[in-house]
Structures are given as structure tokens and as C-alpha cells.
Amino acid sequence: MCxxxxxxxxxxxxxxxxxxxxxxxxxxxxxxxxxxxxxxxLRDDVESHGLPYEYPCRMITLDVHSSLEAVxxxxxxxxxxxxxxxxxxxxxxxxxxxxxxxxxxxxxxxxILGQVIAGVSKV
Numbered sequence: 001m002c003x004x005x006x007x008x009x010x011x012x013x014x015x016x017x018x019x020x021x022x023x024x025x026x027x028x029x030x031x032x033x034x035x036x037x038x039x040x041x042l043r044d045d046v047e048s049h050g051l052p053y054e055y056p057c058r059m060i061t062l063d064v065h066s067s068l069e070a071v072x073x074x075x076x077x078x079x080x081x082x083x084x085x086x087x088x089x090x091x092x093x094x095x096x097x098x099x100x101x102x103x104x105x106x107x108x109x110x111x112i113l114g115q116v117i118a119g120v121s122k123v
Contacts (some may be wrong), residue, residue: 002064004113010043010103012053013089025049028059029091029098040091040100057089058106060099060113073097080116081109 011028015036025046027039039046046053062077074090074097081088081101086109089100101109 002062002117004099004110004117005061005063006106006110007059007061010056011040011059011100012043012046012057013055013100014039014041014046014051014053016051022049029093055089055100056103057100058103058109060101060106060109062097062099064096077113077116080112084108084112086112 015033015038016022017036020037025039025041027041029040031038040059043053043056074092077099078088078090081099086101086105088109091098091100099109
């Protein structure tokens with residue numbers, strides 16, 4: 001059974017160059033790109049370090065250990081959310097998929113996810 005779980009706090013995306021002073025910063029996720037390192041972290045953390053950021057959002061974790069080779073789960077969820085004009089930035093970790101939805105739309109997203117998941121479990 002897939003259960004969505006809303007994380008506490010508002011997350012943001014930022015990027016830093018090599019050798020940036022990140023003492024005390026605890027990113028939720030990080031990804032190295034050619035242009036720099038992308039970090040997803042709590043807005044309070046990024047503001048306390050004076051870093052620029054974009055996309056204030058809320059993180060919804062899907063409490064199901066899905067295979068990294070699974071086909072279609074995130075596409076299906078993103079499609080359902082888009083039908084309600086909710087964008088999503090999905091990130092897959094080793095154990096879970098995480099959905100970053102715009103701040104202020106998290107209650108709508110949780111409701112929609114609950115309905116979609118309930119519909120699937122009835123099949």
C-alpha cells in the first residue's frame with residue numbers, strides 16, 4: 001500500500017559552486033550537475049546562509065519501497081496532479097519517491113493522492 005506523508009517545513013531549491021561554505025546546512029537531497037551542486041533543503045536553512053533559492057514547496061513522501069526500475073508510477077501521479085493544475089518536481093531516492101509540490105497546494109495534493117491511491121486499492 002502506498003501512503004503519502006507530508007514532511008514538516010517548506011523546502012526550496014538552490015545551487016552552490018564548488019567549495020561553498022555549507023557548515024550547518026543539512027540538505028534533504030543533493031545532486032551534482034555541471035553548473036554546480038543542486039540542493040533541496042529547508043527554506044530556513046538556506047535563508048540563514050544567505051543563499052538565493054527558488055520554488056518554495058512542500059515535500060510529500062510516498063511510503064512505499066518502489067523499485068528504481070519501476071515504470072510509470074511517478075508519471076501516473078504527476079498526470080493526476082496536473083489535472084488539478086498542481087505541478088510537481090519528483091525525486092526518487094533509494095527507498096522512496098518524494099514529490100515537491102508548490103507551497104500552498106500541499107493539502108490539495110494530499111487529497112488527490114489519497115483519492116487516487118484509494119481508487120487503485122479497490123481494483
